[in-house]
Amino acid sequence: MIVTVPKELKYTKEHEWVLPAGNNRVRVGLTDFAQRQLGDVVYVELPKVGDTFAAEDEIGTVESVKAVAEVFAPVAGKVVTINEGIVEDPELVNQEPYGDGWFIELEVSDAKQLSSLMDAATYENFLKDAE
Known part of the structure; x- marks a missing residue:
């Protein structure tokens, strides 16, 4: 399966992507790999604005x-x-x-956590190892 892995994003082992959005914020969504694995999405439940997470x-x-x-x-944030x-x-x-399928924007609690996420090349290798 050929999946799209944009180079400018960061990735998690659970197949979320992260885009720095400025002002200590990140936009979060599911990767192309994840949405293909899921198949046709019929329902999405999101948190409330103001909720905080580790x-x-x-x-x-x-x-x-x-x-x-x-x-x-x-990453941790609000x-x-x-x-x-x-x-x-x-x-x-x-x-x-x-694109329009993103989930949330988080105000990041600790910007250092972003360095623990995978870059595109590492994520692509992670996907190969998972096959």
């Missing part, structure tokens, strides 16, 4: 025709924005995992 805490769930999967916080678009139209997670 790294690796569950921040939401994604339901597909195949499975229910948890979405995890890649939710500052949620993507209402994917609640209304969950298929966006499949159609545009790196």
Whole structure:
């Protein structure tokens, strides 16, 4: 399976992507690999703005025709924005995992945590090892 792995993003072992959004914020979503594994997404549950999470805490769930999967916080922080678009139209997670299919924006508690995430090359190798 050929998946898209944008070079400018950071990645987690649970297949979330992270995009630095400035002002100590990051945007978070599910990778192309994750959405393909899930199949057609039919429901997304997101946290509330203002909720705070430690790294690796569950921040939401994604339901597909195949499975229910948890979405995890890649770093500790406070939710500052949620993507209402994917609640209304969950298929966006499949159609545009790196675009309109994003999940939340977090205000990062400790920017040093970002260095523990995988870069694109490391994530691609991680996917190869998982096959």
